[in-house]
Amino acid sequence: MILRKALVLSCAAWLLAASGARAAGHDVLPPGYSPDTSSDEAGLWMLMDKEEAAVKTSPNIERDEKLNAYLGGVICKLAGEYCPSIRVYVVDTPDWNASAAPNGMVQVNTGLLLQVKNEAQLAFVLRHEITHYVHRHSLAKTRKVVNTAGFLKVFGLAMAGVGAGVGADPRGAISLGNALGIYSITAFSRDEERDADDGGFKRATTLGYSPTEASAIWEAMVAENKADPNFSRSAFFASHPGEEERAATNEKLAAEVAPTRSDWITNEDSFHAATAPFIGRWVEEELAQAQPDRSIVVFRRLAASMPSQGVYQYGLGEAYRKRNQTNDAVAAENAYRGALACADAPPEAWRGLGLLTMKAGRNADAREAFIQYRAKLPDSADKAMIDFYLTQL
Amino acid sequence: MRYREIIAPLALCGLLCGCAHTSNDIATSAPVNWSAERGKKVLPVDPDVELNELTFGGVAELRADWTQTGKSFIKADIASMLQAKGIATASADGISDPHEVQLVKLHGVVGQSILQNTLVPLPTKKNNFDWTLGSGVAALRDHYQADYALFVYVRDSYSSGSRMAFAVLTMSPTGAMQTGFASLVDLRTGRVVWFNRLISSTGNLKEEKPAAASVNNLLDGLPL
Numbered sequence: 001m002i003l004r005k006a007l008v009l010s011c012a013a014w015l016l017a018a019s020g021a022r023a024a025g026h027d028v029l030p031p032g033y034s035p036d037t038s039s040d041e042a043g044l045w046m047l048m049d050k051e052e053a054a055v056k057t058s059p060n061i062e063r064d065e066k067l068n069a070y071l072g073g074v075i076c077k078l079a080g081e082y083c084p085s086i087r088v089y090v091v092d093t094p095d096w097n098a099s100a101a102p103n104g105m106v107q108v109n110t111g112l113l114l115q116v117k118n119e120a121q122l123a124f125v126l127r128h129e130i131t132h133y134v135h136r137h138s139l140a141k142t143r144k145v146v147n148t149a150g151f152l153k154v155f156g157l158a159m160a161g162v163g164a165g166v167g168a169d170p171r172g173a174i175s176l177g178n179a180l181g182i183y184s185i186t187a188f189s190r191d192e193e194r195d196a197d198d199g200g201f202k203r204a205t206t207l208g209y210s211p212t213e214a215s216a217i218w219e220a221m222v223a224e225n226k227a228d229p230n231f232s233r234s235a236f237f238a239s240h241p242g243e244e245e246r247a248a249t250n251e252k253l254a255a256e257v258a259p260t261r262s263d264w265i266t267n268e269d270s271f272h273a274a275t276a277p278f279i280g281r282w283v284e285e286e287l288a289q290a291q292p293d294r295s296i297v298v299f300r301r302l303a304a305s306m307p308s309q310g311v312y313q314y315g316l317g318e319a320y321r322k323r324n325q326t327n328d329a330v331a332a333e334n335a336y337r338g339a340l341a342c343a344d345a346p347p348e349a350w351r352g353l354g355l356l357t358m359k360a361g362r363n364a365d366a367r368e369a370f371i372q373y374r375a376k377l378p379d380s381a382d383k384a385m386i387d388f389y390l391t392q393l
Numbered sequence: 394m395r396y397r398e399i400i401a402p403l404a405l406c407g408l409l410c411g412c413a414h415t416s417n418d419i420a421t422s423a424p425v426n427w428s429a430e431r432g433k434k435v436l437p438v439d440p441d442v443e444l445n446e447l448t449f450g451g452v453a454e455l456r457a458d459w460t461q462t463g464k465s466f467i468k469a470d471i472a473s474m475l476q477a478k479g480i481a482t483a484s485a486d487g488i489s490d491p492h493e494v495q496l497v498k499l500h501g502v503v504g505q506s507i508l509q510n511t512l513v514p515l516p517t518k519k520n521n522f523d524w525t526l527g528s529g530v531a532a533l534r535d536h537y538q539a540d541y542a543l544f545v546y547v548r549d550s551y552s553s554g555s556r557m558a559f560a561v562l563t564m565s566p567t568g569a570m571q572t573g574f575a576s577l578v579d580l581r582t583g584r585v586v587w588f589n590r591l592i593s594s595t596g597n598l599k600e601e602k603p604a605a606a607s608v609n610n611l612l613d614g615l616p617l
Contacts, residue, residue, distance in 0.1 A: 035457075037457045037461065038456070038458045039457075040454050042456075042457035043445075043456050044455070045457065046455055046457040046460060053494070054494070054498065057489070057491040057494040057495070059491070142454070146448045146449075146450060146452045146454065147450070149448065149452045150448065150449040150450035150555075151450070
């Protein structure tokens with residue numbers, strides 16, 4: 001009985017130690033480092049090398065030389081002395097994210113490039129990821145999982161001794177031990193995210209990136225999540241701190257740093273020069289996610305901040321047309337007309353307008369719009385369909 | 394239930410007897426008549442090997458050093474076995490062509506499906522072994538001038554000291570296990586003409602002799 005008590009007590013102590021271990025004590029990667037092959041870190045790198053070999057040959061990688069050279073340059077500047085150890089891959093997916101693997105593989109999703117307004121906004125996100133790499137967060141998390149699994153094994157034995165099992169119970173509820181285990185891992189992960197935000201902010205502002213741009217991406221995410229009827233998250237088990245918290249932290253930091261100099265940069269022009277050839281495709285990929293509630297928020301923001309770029313207003317029109325709720329048709333038509341008034345009016349806005357007005361029974365308007373579309377894009381893939389519509393109008 | 398009928402003896406065998414179990418599948422509708430195929434060439438594709446350490450709590454951690462050692466033994470054993478049979482081989486180390494990489498990945502997926510099918514067979518795959526990678530394998534045939542490709546996939550795990558001690562103390566199994574499969578693909582048709590799976594609770598790919606024994610089991614019944 002005494003032995004059992006001691007086991008339970010030692011387990012409790014272990015858990016406290018395990019959940020108390022904070023990312024603050026991270027281990028900074030020495031530049032040019034490669035781990036000893038017998039270490040757990042080498043195993044992690046090997047797994048990532050395997051993943052990288054797959055990424056390298058994936059058809060979903062955007063290989064455009066100019067875009068890659070531009071992003072490589074930005075990342076190299078952000079990574080500083082770690083630049084030679086980092087490889088960048090542009091992943092063609094609308095899910096807006098970026099990541100840095102422990103072996104130095106950095107992935108930047110095209111969705112992120114669509115959503116940020118300038119190089120400064122991108123820099124804060126990228127340096128956040130590079131901080132994960134420099135502070136070896138993946139390794140710390142792996143060790144945390146290993147320790148927690150060990151804890152749960154002993155905790156389970158002890159609790160079985162006092163008559164409480166560990167593991168999912170027959171009704172499907174999660175047990176105390178597992179809940180504590182998951183909580184301690186996700187709490188650890190949230191602290192690493194805070195550490196990466198902090199490291200990202202410091203390095204990017206040192207390089208002169210405007211601190212007021214740091215919170216923009218989190219504010220955008222908050223707005224998108226609020227608009228998304230399918231979005232839900234549990235704060236207890238979340239691996240990242242809430243976007244509200246991150247936006248607020250970044251704003252607070254920005255208020256402190258902003259007055260220290262007046263020559264902050266955003267590099268908006270070079271960012272747009274590098275991404276312009278792809279925006280049309282990335283807009284279609286955002287729309288193809290079939291999440292019009294989110295897309296409306298995205299394109300309203302982008303159209304408002306870059307009103308001369310018709311492509312964003314076209315995206316907004318498409319999102320409204322596809323959502324098709326009360327008043328969406330009016331909003332869609334306004335957006336299409338706004339897009340067509342721009343110098344870079346995308347021909348697809350004529351098609352959207354045609355489909356919208358055809359549905360409303362405004363045959364003359366639809367006809368005019370389809371004729372414009374056919375004239376401006378004579379070889380479009382959907383020309384047969386549009387020609388058929390024209391015979392019906 | 395069929396699943397239990399198969400998995401129970403496998404698990405029993407694996408956990409209790411500490412034996413190695415292999416099982417062959419041959420595409421009877423596309424038989425290999427090697428002796429009639431003099432001069433044909435085999436392409437041994439770089440084996441997919443991972444050796445893990447099972448931590449005290451049961452997390453499998455990849456060990457880079459063990460994996461490198463194990464993989465080099467497996468490669469050498471396969472090469473010497475093919476050489477002993479007098480089979481001409483082409484070398485395909487470090488495949489980097491995107492299409493060829495996709496073919497290797499495709500084989501990984503098909504191989505896993507075959508493996509799964511041996512446990513829970515699809516109704517359409519009960520009595521016929523007719524898996525294929527498709528005619529796209531012609532790319533490998535043309536590049537390496539080979540007629541067959543030999544794929545090997547191995548996963549092995551070893552208990553850490555603390556896990557082993559705990560297992561001995563509580564008389565519970567460690568869960569360490571060697572699993573794998575090998576398959577022979579006809580590069581003229583894409584058909585998987587031979588498939589062998591291995592499951593074993595013993596073995597040690599970190600050392601030369603036991604590694605050779607494992608490769609022997611893995612290639613047991615190879616119709617070449």
